[in-house]
Structures are given as structure tokens and as C-alpha cells.
Amino acid sequence: MVMHPLVSVVDDDQSVRESLPDLLREFGLSVAVFSSAEEFLASDSIGQTQCLILDIAMPGMSGPDLQRELILRRQKVPVVFITALKDETVGPRLLKQGAVACLLKPFSETALIDAINVALRMK
Amino acid sequence: MANEITRQNNSGLFSGESVLDILKLIFAGAPLSEILTIIARLVEAQGNGIFCTIWLLNEDGRYLHCAAAPGLPGFAAHVDRMSVGPKGASCGTAVYRKEPVYVTDILSDSIWDDYRHLVSPYGIRAAWARPVLSSEGKVLGTFAILYREVRSPGTADLQLIENASHIVGIAIERQMKEEALAKARSDLAHVGRVTSLGALTASIAHEVNQPLSGIITNASTCLRMLAADPPNVEGAIETARRTIRDANRASDVITRLRALFVKKDAAIEAVDLNEATREVIALSSCDLQRSRVTLRSELADDLPPVAGDRVQLQQVILNLLRNASDAMRSVEDRPRRLVIRTQRDEDDSVRLTVTDAGAGIEPQALDRLFDAFYTTKSDGMGIGLSVSRSIIEQHRGRLWAAANDDGPGATFSFSIPSASERITGAQHLTRSM
Numbered sequence: 045m046v047m048h049p050l051v052s053v054v055d056d057d058q059s060v061r062e063s064l065p066d067l068l069r070e071f072g073l074s075v076a077v078f079s080s081a082e083e084f085l086a087s088d089s090i091g092q093t094q095c096l097i098l099d100i101a102m103p104g105m106s107g108p109d110l111q112r113e114l115i116l117r118r119q120k121v122p123v124v125f126i127t128a129l130k131d132e133t134v135g136p137r138l139l140k141q142g143a144v145a146c147l148l149k150p151f152s153e154t155a156l157i158d159a160i161n162v163a164l165r166m167k
Numbered sequence: 168m169a170n171e172i173t174r175q176n177n178s179g180l181f182s183g184e185s186v187l188d189i190l191k192l193i194f195a196g197a198p199l200s201e202i203l204t205i206i207a208r209l210v211e212a213q214g215n216g217i218f219c220t221i222w223l224l225n226e227d228g229r230y231l232h233c234a235a236a237p238g239l240p241g242f243a244a245h246v247d248r249m250s251v252g253p254k255g256a257s258c259g260t261a262v263y264r265k266e267p268v269y270v271t272d273i274l275s276d277s278i279w280d281d282y283r284h285l286v287s288p289y290g291i292r293a294a295w296a297r298p299v300l301s302s303e304g305k306v307l308g309t310f311a312i313l314y315r316e317v318r319s320p321g322t323a324d325l326q327l328i329e330n331a332s333h334i335v336g337i338a339i340e341r342q343m344k345e346e347a348l349a350k351a352r353s354d355l356a357h358v359g360r361v362t363s364l365g366a367l368t369a370s371i372a373h374e375v376n377q378p379l380s381g382i383i384t385n386a387s388t389c390l391r392m393l394a395a396d397p398p399n400v401e402g403a404i405e406t407a408r409r410t411i412r413d414a415n416r417a418s419d420v421i422t423r424l425r426a427l428f429v430k431k432d433a434a435i436e437a438v439d440l441n442e443a444t445r446e447v448i449a450l451s452s453c454d455l456q457r458s459r460v461t462l463r464s465e466l467a468d469d470l471p472p473v474a475g476d477r478v479q480l481q482q483v484i485l486n487l488l489r490n491a492s493d494a495m496r497s498v499e500d501r502p503r504r505l506v507i508r509t510q511r512d513e514d515d516s517v518r519l520t521v522t523d524a525g526a527g528i529e530p531q532a533l534d535r536l537f538d539a540f541y542t543t544k545s546d547g548m549g550i551g552l553s554v555s556r557s558i559i560e561q562h563r564g565r566l567w568a569a570a571n572d573d574g575p576g577a578t579f580s581f582s583i584p585s586a587s588e589r590i591t592g593a594q595h596l597t598r599s600m
Contacts (some may be wrong), residue, residue: 059381059413066406067384070391101373103531128376149380153387 050092054078055099081105093121095163100127122163199342203235211238218313222258246285256282257296258309267297272317293318297328299336307339374420381413437472437586447484460492460503467510471585475562483555487521487579494525512582520580527570528577
């Protein structure tokens with residue numbers, strides 16, 4: 045892994061916002077946390093983010109909405125989707141649109157590390 | 168005896184047709200007070216100077232309340248209630264003894280000592296009372312005939328009292344069963360909100376997977392912090408604490424869902440949505456009345472049938488009605504008006520809409536409305552709309568909400584293809600449900 049690359053986490057679920065950044069920091073990553081897609085878009089972290097860990101279902105702008113918005117803005121941010129909803133059709137569709145991975149909550153540490161490593165190699 | 172009631176061959180009181188008429192009223196669901204008044208009037212019409220009163224025993228069995236006394240204006244309010252006991256006038260004593268009490272002259276009978284002054288303004292002298300019993304022999308109230316003269320009952324009188332008491336018993340028992348049934352229905356409807364297990368699986372999975380995700384992430388972090396050199400004990404304690412909190416959260420979800428039971432397979436048939444709606448309205452009318460909601464239904468008469476599971480669709484309609492009614496709970500400054508409408512939709516679909524005059528929907532809430540466990544109600548589980556949407560989607564339709572644009576409140580609508588549209592669709596539905 046590269047030294048302290050920035051990973052941004054966008055999730056409306058508080059327990060994810062509390063737990064995931066600590067684990068990512070244990071991996072040696074820098075972390076920025078956002079509770080909504082809108083908040084992330086308004087931040088200045090977009091340009092520095094080397095991997096975006098993004099919840100799919102959120103009130104307001106959803107994860108896939110944010111992914112489309114980033115493409116429109118020509119921001120090449122590798123996206124790792126996370127979701128608690130098991131829907132077999134969503135994952136493949138998002139991967140087709142350029143997502144790095146789609147992890148079903150609860151996901152293992154290994155699956156998370158693998159996905160982030162792919163994302164960091166892309167940037 | 169000019170006033171003695173004579174039994175007639177076929178049209179006599181409480182035999183033959185008059186009984187049938189009263190029974191019809193009873194089983195048509197007429198209000199109890201109305202039925203009892205009709206019975207009392209029929210008795211009073213049998214002769215001059217006859218007064219009939221009917222009394223209901225309260226729940227703890229200690230008092231009788233006057234439910235009908237049509238010939239004695241103001242009597243019910245004046246006497247109000249009588250205590251059950253050995254000196255409870257004719258009625259209270261009849262209940263106490265569990266047998267008829269025929270007082271020929273209330274001036275000389277000591278069981279009337281405490282009540283004589285109450286009836287003296289009405290000039291009552293004779294009072295014949297008979298306990299009204301349920302089919303299981305439980306006392307429900309009393310039936311009484313009063314005269315303004317000293318008098319003892321003849322054979323025909325005794326027969327009349329017995330017959331009338333039976334009918335009164337049927338009327339009261341019927342009312343009690345209606346009430347019990349209404350309660351059972353409402354309990355069932357409540358359970359019905361959460362019966363579609365298939366539709367719920369996703370909701371449960373979502374709600375349990377969120378905290379599970381936290382548990383696994385926190386536990387992984389905790390292990391890493393402990394394995395570090397030197398170990399980050401403080402951090403590890405914090406993550407362990409969060410692990411426990413998330414585990415409790417998952418366990419809470421399971422507790423909330425414990426009441427669920429597995430529903431049998433969906434039954435696909437041609438459903439007349441108007442008829443299904445009318446049934447739901449009938450089922451809800453008591454609740455709506457109690458909540459002071461006025462319901463207007465505008466059901467289109469040219470509605471084609473839809474293919475689906477009648478009970479599931481009714482669950483959705485019921486859920487929408489309940490939500491609409493609940494949304495108007497705090498409305499005091501305008502009528503709590505609810506409109507339920509069916510209509511033909513474009514492309515051969517059938518649409519049902521429920522419009523309320525409640526608080527409406529916040530724009531930011533529109534997105535979350537159909538999420539499982541999202542609720543604005545203090546006593547709600549927040550899965551009604553989520554399940555409703557799943558059911559409608561399984562019928563290959565859609566369910567949506569919008570704020571009213573011509574006043575306060577919200578409109579919930581669903582639209583599903585008509586049966587002719589989906590002969591193959593029905594097969595699809597059978598497989599997927």
C-alpha cells in the first residue's frame with residue numbers, strides 16, 4: 045500500500061461511520077468521513093480521494109447517484125460500494141458502470157483490503 | 168281484564184313475524200339502544216298503562232343501567248342506575264336472585280325501600296322484572312314491565328315477559344359478540360401488517376446486516392489494535408464497546424420482529440378491487456368513526472378485475488387507510504376527511520388512491536417513506552409501507568406517495584395491471600411469491 049492515501053467513507057449509518065474509519069486507519073490509510081453524498085460533493089476531499097467507500101441506499105442522493113455525478117464531473121474516483129441490501133441485480137450493474145467492487149454488509153476485513161488495493165492501483 | 172295481553176295465533180307479540188322483524192334488525196347490525204327501544208315500544212303498544220324498561224348490567228356486575236324506557240320520558244336519566252342486591256328494587260333483586268321478581272305493589276314491598284322515592288314521580292305501583300340471560304346462562308340485564316296500578320301478572324303476561332327477555336338477550340349478546348369480533352379483527356389487521364414474510368426478508372436482512380457490519384469491522388479493528396506493538400488498549404476497549412452496542416442493536420431488531428409468523432402461499436385469483444375495498448372499508452369503519460374520520464369512497468363502476476392475492480391487496484388498502492387516519496390524528500382545525508378512489512388507469516391498469524387531509528409529507532421524508540423501519544409514528548414499526556410496496560411490486564404494479572397540491576395532506580396511490588393484461592403475468596406471480 046502507498047503511504048497514507050486518502051480513503052473517503054460516505055454512509056448514512058452511524059455505526060459504519062464510527063467503525064470503518066478506525067479499521068482503515070489501522071491499515072495505514074488516511075480517512076475522511078461523510079454522512080451523505082451531498083456532504084461529500086460539497087467537500088474539498090473529492091480531488092484527493094483515492095478510494096471512495098460508498099453506501100448504496102441513502103436518503104437524498106443515493107450512492108449510484110453520486111457515482112454518476114462524479115462521472116459527469118469527470119472526477120475519476122475509484123468507488124467501492126457497500127450495502128446491507130441483498131439485491132443480485134444491483135452489484136453487476138454498478139460494476140459495469142465502473143465500480144471497483146460491491147461489498148455486501150457485513151463484509152470481511154480481507155474482502156475490504158482486496159477491494160481497496162484494487163482501487164489504489166487504479167488511481 | 169281489559170289490559171291483559173292476549174296471545175294471538177300467528178301475529179302475536181314476540182312470536183312469528185314481529186320476532187322475525189326484530190331478529191332481522193339485530194342481525195343487520197342496528198345499534199343496540201335502537202333495538203331495545205323498538206322492543207320496549209312494541210310491548211307498550213299492547214295495552215294502556217303498560218310501561219316497559221330494559222336494563223343492562225355493567226361489566227363488574229354491580230349496577231344496572233337503564234337502556235330503554237320509551238314510555239316514561241326522562242326516566243332513564245332520572246333513575247340512572249340501580250344496585251344489584253337483595254334490596255335492589257325489582258330489577259336489582261332479580262339479578263341478585265337470578266330469578267324473576269314480580270312486585271305487585273312497590274309501596275308495600277321492602278325490596279323497594281331504597282328506590283321508592285325515585286319512581287314515585289312516575290306514579291309506578293307494580294314492577295315485574297325478569298333477568299335477561301345469555302345463551303350460556305350469564306346475566307346480561309333485566310327486562311321489566313311497570314304499571315301505575317297494583318297488579319300481578321297473568322299467564323299471558325308471564326309468557327310475554329319470557330319471550331321478550333329472550334329477544335333482548337339475543338340483541339345484547341349479538342352486540343357483545345360484534346364488539347369482540349371488532350377487537351379480534353383489529354388485532355388481526357395489526358398482525359396482518361407484518362405477515363408477508365417473503366417481502367420482509369429484505370427488510371430484516373437490511374436491518375440486521377447494518378449492525379453486523381459494525382460488529383465485524385469493530386472486532387477486526389479491536390484485534391489489530393491489540394496485536395500492535397505496543398498494543399493500543401484504549402482504542403481496543405472503545406472498539407469492543409462499540410461491538411457490544413451494535414450487537415445489542417441487532418438483537419433489538421430480532422426482538423421487534425419476533426411477532427411474525429409465516430403466511431401461507433399467495434392465492435392468485437381475479438380480484439374485484441372495488442369489492443375488496445368495500446370489505447376493507449367495512450372492516451375499518453369502527454376505527455375511522457372512533458378517530459372522527461369521515462370517509463368518502465368514489466369507486467369506479469367500470470373497473471376491470473385484477474389478478475392477485477385478494478388478502479394481500481386488502482392488507483395494502485387497510486395499511487393505506489390506517490396511515491391516512493393516523494396522519495390526521497392531530498388535525499383539529501379542519502375536517503378529518505379521507506377519500507378512497509378507484510379508477511381505470513392508462514395502459515389497462517387499475518389505480519387506487521387514498522387521500523388524507525393530514526400533516527402531509529416533508530419533501531426529505533418522501534425518499535425514506537418506503538424504507539423498512541422508517542416511521543414518523545411513536546407506536547409504529549415502520550414496515551407497513553415497505554411491505555405494502557413489496558406486495559404491489561409482486562403484483563407488477565407500483566405504489567407511490569405525493570403531497571396534495573390543492574390543500575394539506577398526502578395522497579398514496581397504487582396501480583396494478585388489470586387481469587386481462589396479465590394472463591401470463593399471473594403465472595409469473597405464482598412462482599415468485
